[in-house]
């Protein structure tokens with residue numbers, strides 16, 4: 133059994149890559165079913181899209197990644213042109229929070245995840 | 260020190276260097292994005308040598324079995340020959356051993372290669388016609404049960420390559436094939452997981468191979484095969500599949516017809532809709548979808564929303580060749 137030290141990273145406390153694997157199917161299913169935002173996710177192959185959602189979840193879980201704010205700007209610029217705005221961003225956060233609640237992640241850790249995602253808002257929305 | 264080979268390039272890796280970094284250092288433009296092992300943009304395949312396990316984290320089973328890996332995560336511990344996953348193996352010669360009709364418009368072709376081809380049932384090969392056209396055909400045979408390679412080729416009206424195969428191929432002929440290719444096959448390791456196999460038309464070729472392969476490897480969980488066609492003359496292998504079901508209680512075969520005239524023993528409706536009505540919850544299942552591209556895409560979404568995980572859904576859409 134692994135013991136979790138009090139100052140282990142959020143990503144480790146959530147369960148690392150295995151937690152991302154567990155969350156990605158649930159999260160992606162919610163996004164597809166959400167008519168507020170699903171039009172942003174069509175036209176890309178489901179496998180590729182799921183892989184990108186893993187990248188998203190890894191970031192939000194505080195995991196290791198090499199994305200910069202500029203990457204987030206560039207990566208979502210096409211979507212901003214399509215009309216991506218705060219309401220869509222909020223919808224993604226909502227789906228993220230309900231995914232974590234389905235996985236029985238404690239509220240304080242969920243708050244940390246949402247805070248990380250929130251910190252990317254201006255980059256994602258290209259402001 | 261380890262080295263990698265990519266095409267004509269031989270690159271010595273520096274300490275702790277990844278395959279992606281080494282390729283980029285040499286000025287070779289391979290696709291990549293996140294550099295953290297998630298986005299799968301830098302997916303590659305090792306044709307020689309075994310990539311380390313960390314480089315396969317999160318990939319589907321059949322990709323791991325085919326030595327696919329993420330270049331950005333790959334710090335090799337032995338020499339590797341690597342290629343992009345879209346690059347094809349060189350063609351080899353094959354000899355026609357047998358030609359046998361399975362129904363009015365399905366012909367079974369037996370092929371032998373000089374060197375034994377290592378493949379998984381459900382993968383496919385590319386066949387070159389004398390006219391220079393290339394078409395893909397799935398492997399319905401099971402190594403150890405069948406000699407050589409077995410294809411099931413459906414004759415299409417006006418079909419150039421399927422027409423050539425049906426009209427002219429005979430035992431003793433030689434042709435060129437490439438393969439094996441594709442990631443739609445059975446991997447051992449979860450012997451009690453329920454399996455759902457859905458196919459239309461000659462999509463039964465890969466599925467019959469996958470079902471027999473799973474049984475041969477000792478799969479214990481339920482295996483449900485749904486084969487769809489518009490009318491009854493599109494069904495084939497019925498006797499063979501019924502015998503298989505009689506021998507293996509965990510295996511069930513359901514022929515489905517979307518037309519009007521439904522003989523006893525067949526289900527009415529489109530094949531993936533029949534399967535969905537029977538199994539509305541697919542959480543924990545492994546799903547194989549083969550044949551008509553529209554059916555495959557619709558059934559993929561259906562299976563995912565019904566609870567199957569992305570990495571547990573295997574696809575073999577018979578996309579129409581563009582030339």
Ligand SMILES: Cc1cc2nc3c(=O)[nH]c(=O)nc-3n(C[C@H](O)[C@H](O)[C@H](O)COP(=O)(O)OP(=O)(O)OC[C@H]3O[C@@H](n4cnc5c(N)ncnc54)[C@H](O)[C@@H]3O)c2cc1C
Nearest residue numbers: 394395396397411412413417418419420421461464577578
């Ligand atoms: C991965 C993969 C695996 C495949 N496995 C098999 C297999 O195991 N058995 C098998 O029989 N085929 C299989 N196919 C399909 C096969 O590769 C050819 O596309 C098919 O035989 C038609 O080729 P053709 O040259 O005879 O027809 P073409 O000369 O290319 O086309 C003739 C006409 O038929 C139409 N057409 C093409 N495909 C279809 C179709 N599926 N349904 C209805 N109309 C069509 C074309 O639009 C055209 O009008 C597979 C395809 C792929 C991509």
Ligand code: HEM
Nearest residue numbers: 169172173184187188207220221224249252256292293298
């Ligand atoms: C909450 C903060 C967000 C973060 C941290 C984030 C992160 C990411 C990451 C890491 C990628 C993968 C980039 C790559 O390597 O290609 C990505 C892609 C994507 N994101 Fe986001 N994202 C966020 C919000 C959103 C929102 C609100 C939407 C739309 C409603 C969205 C839609 C997409 C789409 C469609 C892609 C795929 C883009 C493509 O392939 O062209 N994202 N995101």
